[in-house]
Amino acid sequence: MVSRAKIKELMNESACSHSKDKKPGAGCDMPKPGMAAGGCAFDGAQISLFPYADAVHLVHGPQTCLGASWETRETLSSYKGRDHTYMGFTTGITLNDVIFGGDKRLEDSLAYIVKHYAPEAIFVYSTCVTAMVGDDIDMTCKLGAAKFSIPIVPVHAPGFVGGKNLGSRLAGEAVLEHLIGTKEPTLTTPYDINLIGDYNVTGDMWQYLPIFEKIGIRVLSSMSGDGRVGDIRTAHRAKLNVIVCAKSLITLCRKMNEQYDIPWVSVSFYGKRDTTFAIMEIVNALGDEKLIAKAKEIIAAEEAKLEEKLLPYRELFAGKKAVLNTGGNKAWSIASGLQDLGIEVVATSIRKSTEDDIAKAREYLGENGILMKAPASEQSKIIDERGAHILLAGGRSLYTAIKKKISFIDVNQEKKVSYGGYNGLLNLAEDLKHAFANPVFANVSAKAPWEVG
Amino acid sequence: MEYEKIELSKHEHKPLQVNPIKHSQPMGAALAFMGIKNCMPLMHASQGCASYTKVFYTRHFNEPIAMYNTSVSDITAILDGGDYSILMAIENITKKNSALKPELIGLHTTGLTETKGDDVRSVGVHVEIPYCYVNTPDYEGGMESGWALCVKALIEQHTLKSTQQKANKLLLLPHVSMQPAEVEKIKECCEGFGFETLCLPDLSTSLDGYLSEGQGKLGTGAISIEDIRDLGDCATLITIGTSMKIAAKALLAKNENIKHLHFNHLMGLQMNDNFVASLIEIRQIQPKPLLKRWRGRLQDAMLDSHFLIGSSTFVITGEPDMCVGMCELLQSVGGTINAVISTTYSKVLEDIKAENVFVGDLEDAQVHFKNADMVISNFHAERILHSQEKHTALLLRGFPNYEELGNQLKNDQLYEGSTYFLFEVANKLREVKHHG
Numbered sequence: 001m002v003s004r005a006k007i008k009e010l011m012n013e014s015a016c017s018h019s020k021d022k023k024p025g026a027g028c029d030m031p032k033p034g035m036a037a038g039g040c041a042f043d044g045a046q047i048s049l050f051p052y053a054d055a056v057h058l059v060h061g062p063q064t065c066l067g068a069s070w071e072t073r074e075t076l077s078s079y080k081g082r083d084h085t086y087m088g089f090t091t092g093i094t095l096n097d098v099i100f101g102g103d104k105r106l107e108d109s110l111a112y113i114v115k116h117y118a119p120e121a122i123f124v125y126s127t128c129v130t131a132m133v134g135d136d137i138d139m140t141c142k143l144g145a146a147k148f149s150i151p152i153v154p155v156h157a158p159g160f161v162g163g164k165n166l167g168s169r170l171a172g173e174a175v176l177e178h179l180i181g182t183k184e185p186t187l188t189t190p191y192d193i194n195l196i197g198d199y200n201v202t203g204d205m206w207q208y209l210p211i212f213e214k215i216g217i218r219v220l221s222s223m224s225g226d227g228r229v230g231d232i233r234t235a236h237r238a239k240l241n242v243i244v245c246a247k248s249l250i251t252l253c254r255k256m257n258e259q260y261d262i263p264w265v266s267v268s269f270y271g272k273r274d275t276t277f278a279i280m281e282i283v284n285a286l287g288d289e290k291l292i293a294k295a296k297e298i299i300a301a302e303e304a305k306l307e308e309k310l311l312p313y314r315e316l317f318a319g320k321k322a323v324l325n326t327g328g329n330k331a332w333s334i335a336s337g338l339q340d341l342g343i344e345v346v347a348t349s350i351r352k353s354t355e356d357d358i359a360k361a362r363e364y365l366g367e368n369g370i371l372m373k374a375p376a377s378e379q380s381k382i383i384d385e386r387g388a389h390i391l392l393a394g395g396r397s398l399y400t401a402i403k404k405k406i407s408f409i410d411v412n413q414e415k416k417v418s419y420g421g422y423n424g425l426l427n428l429a430e431d432l433k434h435a436f437a438n439p440v441f442a443n444v445s446a447k448a449p450w451e452v453g
Numbered sequence: 454m455e456y457e458k459i460e461l462s463k464h465e466h467k468p469l470q471v472n473p474i475k476h477s478q479p480m481g482a483a484l485a486f487m488g489i490k491n492c493m494p495l496m497h498a499s500q501g502c503a504s505y506t507k508v509f510y511t512r513h514f515n516e517p518i519a520m521y522n523t524s525v526s527d528i529t530a531i532l533d534g535g536d537y538s539i540l541m542a543i544e545n546i547t548k549k550n551s552a553l554k555p556e557l558i559g560l561h562t563t564g565l566t567e568t569k570g571d572d573v574r575s576v577g578v579h580v581e582i583p584y585c586y587v588n589t590p591d592y593e594g595g596m597e598s599g600w601a602l603c604v605k606a607l608i609e610q611h612t613l614k615s616t617q618q619k620a621n622k623l624l625l626l627p628h629v630s631m632q633p634a635e636v637e638k639i640k641e642c643c644e645g646f647g648f649e650t651l652c653l654p655d656l657s658t659s660l661d662g663y664l665s666e667g668q669g670k671l672g673t674g675a676i677s678i679e680d681i682r683d684l685g686d687c688a689t690l691i692t693i694g695t696s697m698k699i700a701a702k703a704l705l706a707k708n709e710n711i712k713h714l715h716f717n718h719l720m721g722l723q724m725n726d727n728f729v730a731s732l733i734e735i736r737q738i739q740p741k742p743l744l745k746r747w748r749g750r751l752q753d754a755m756l757d758s759h760f761l762i763g764s765s766t767f768v769i770t771g772e773p774d775m776c777v778g779m780c781e782l783l784q785s786v787g788g789t790i791n792a793v794i795s796t797t798y799s800k801v802l803e804d805i806k807a808e809n810v811f812v813g814d815l816e817d818a819q820v821h822f823k824n825a826d827m828v829i830s831n832f833h834a835e836r837i838l839h840s841q842e843k844h845t846a847l848l849l850r851g852f853p854n855y856e857e858l859g860n861q862l863k864n865d866q867l868y869e870g871s872t873y874f875l876f877e878v879a880n881k882l883r884e885v886k887h888h889g
Contacts, residue, residue: 064477
């Protein structure tokens with residue numbers, strides 16, 4: 001079961017920078033009726049664990065929870081067995097289960113899954129309804145695990161306890177409690193790391209993993225992009241936790257630090273500067289002189305290669321100005337990528353950013369950059385004043401770009417290619433090139449024949 | 454191919470769903486509210502239910518979606534009877550955006566709020582804006598029933614009783630699987646017979662892929678709450694899809710003199726002949742020349758496509774009212790339906806003549822894919838078909854379709870839509886049959 005004490009603890013993460021400014025015990029905000037737009041805790045938990053392709057993810061709840069969410073994320077996996085990330089499993093409880101309890105159904109479902117799919121592990125997600133009617137998911141999972149001799153992990157992140165971020169933390173708790181430290185690795189090196197919080201969306205990880213390999217950094221386990229359950233069980237033997245672009249799993253890192261004495265670094269792989277910075281953070285934390293020297297050498301070579309490929313784009317983008325309206329860490333990470341391509345970012349949104357994100361955004365944009373608190377109402381004016389050429393935002397802002405006759409990229413739309421690492425920057429450059437060259441934005445803004453004159 | 458035969462039943466044949474095709478009741482209700490002018494669809498749920506629904510429709514229609522929620526938390530789940538979260542949500546949303554002037558609050562529940570047993574009806578007393586409530590737990594029914602329950606609730610709670618009738622006033626009640634363009638075409642057809650035609654809900658101006666400013670804040674359907682109030686004086690009521698019969702019953706309770714016509718679907722020659730014959734009989738006028746022309750085109754398309762379709766086998770998955778129409782149209786040109794896998798149980802499924810008809814998921818459907826020349830399903834079938842050795846044609850229909858653009862303008866209804874449907878099916882079949 002999920003307890004109030006645990007939720008309270010997770011909402012008051014001492015390692016979060018914004019916790020300093022709050023009254024003791026105030027913690028993260030609870031959702032306000034009518035004002036919460038994002039996903040729920042279950043959503044966050046599922047996102048954090050779903051990339052384990054060798055496990056089956058069983059959602060114990062009514063239809064909406066899984067029916068509308070399966071096969072929606074491009075989290076790629078190199079797993080050679082049956083890839084369960086493209087599949088959806090739900091108990092799809094009915095009225096009968098609400099009245100009499102859904103434990104029997106869950107038990108039967110576990111048996112069905114083991115018989116037909118023989119996964120390495122099963123994650124069982126509780127949801128609002130099954131949490132409220134009080135199904136004993138812990139016991140059913142425990143008995144199932146003993147019977148079938150595979151890990152069956154209960155994940156207690158019912159939607160109503162909070163937002164995605166909290167759900168992600170709760171998923172971290174489940175992994176820490178049930179998986180990490182339950183198996184010894186066959187091999188360890190002094191350069192073993194755990195990757196935390198990269199879900200390998202569109203293959204983001206694969207942009208930088210080859211560089212790790214060249215340097216000699218070894219990924220022992222991943223939570224959870226292209227991850228394997230067997231590997232995360234050995235995560236306690238890593239020398240370093242690398243948390244990628246995610247605040248939510250900071251609790252997991254802090255606890256692993258307390259329990260297993262593993263330090264952590266927080267990095268991002270968007271853009272050239274961030275990628276270089278990230279690699280240096282990792283090798284410095286690992287603290288091996290030879291490794292650091294090797295990293296510097298590889299980085300220099302990769303950067304030189306990239307610079308050469310970026311030259312034609314830089315010429316193309318010279319003098320271009322962009323307005324960026326997106327949430328969270330993207331507010332600065334995409335800005336950094338754009339700047340690497342020689343585009344001036346005149347404004348970015350900080351509406352949904354944390355204190356850390358805002359500080360970083362200010363650092364990247366400099367004194368003259370505008371940090372928009374209410375981008376919906378501000379962006380139009382800023383485009384005019386600063387003479388921006390492109391707006392990067394969510395679909396709702398498309399109309400602003402058309403009215404201003406400037407180019408537009410939907411940054412929130414599910415992208416098909418990765419913008420991560422050194423080579424991801426080339427993908428971003430290519431998308432920008434097409435956006436700048438496309439006459440569609442000016443063309444659709446033409447007046448209708450009955451409006452002319 | 455060996456498989457265990459699954460019978461059509463209201464009861465499940467296994468404890469879980471693997472690769473589900475069923476969608477929930479709240480999602481159907483939410484879509485229905487989007488088809489009402491200036492309606493604020495408000496899902497009484499934790500924030501995730503609404504977020505998933507919003508993303509689902511945003512990706513299917515490629516449109517901003519108007520969708521709000523009451524953000525029930527673990528504390529309000531226990532301590533609140535619904536009043537606090539619903540009233541606070543309405544206040545917060547309208548206060549934050551004073552330009553937002555909803556003319557109807559469309560409140561519908563979910564599994565969570567039904568389990569805790571909120572009295573969503575009595576909350577309405579405190580709401581100053583017209584308010585409609587629907588009980589749509591997602592542990593019962595499916596998208597099709599959620600949509601129908603919403604229409605029923607709108608009529609029951611808002612339509613005034615009447616003894617009067619306007620001779621040429623017609624109300625259409627389309628089932629959930631109709632895309633905006635289909636609704637528009639059927640309306641247009643009825644208007645061609647001189648009917649003042651209303652449609653509930655009316656998505657023809659709501660998710661039809663139309664570029665304008667300030668989208669995704671309120672429903673932009675073509676029927677208003679005033680229109681719904683005055684539906685009692687209709688002379689004719691047409692339901693399309695068996696699921697809509699419950700809503701028709703609600704309207705007949707408001708005025709028992711309304712003439713009710715029911716059609717299971719509007720696909721294929723026979724059903725459309727019945728439909729058009731009824732309209733001719735009521736209005737006593739001849740169809741427009743173009744409608745007559747389209748009938749001839751459909752006849753021609755049936756002959757043109759019968760070679761390919763007549764030698765082909767089909768597996769269809771989706772909402773019951775959608776499946777039944779496709780089956781009858783394909784069978785009318787000699788197609789063999791191997792299996793129909795439905796999202797939920799509906800009586801209309803009993804009438805489908807096919808080797809296998811049952812309620813299930815894509816794990817069940819997949820067994821039959823090997824015997825099919827064409828699979829008609831939502832986008833989830835695509836990856837499964839890719840993993841098979843045999844080349845099987847795939848026609849994407851039903852919710853959700855994240856793979857194709859322009860879903861909102863797909864039209865499979867009437868003489869015209871049926872014609873396009875047959876050509877599309879035949880062309881896709883030719884591709885796989887001739888190129889292996």
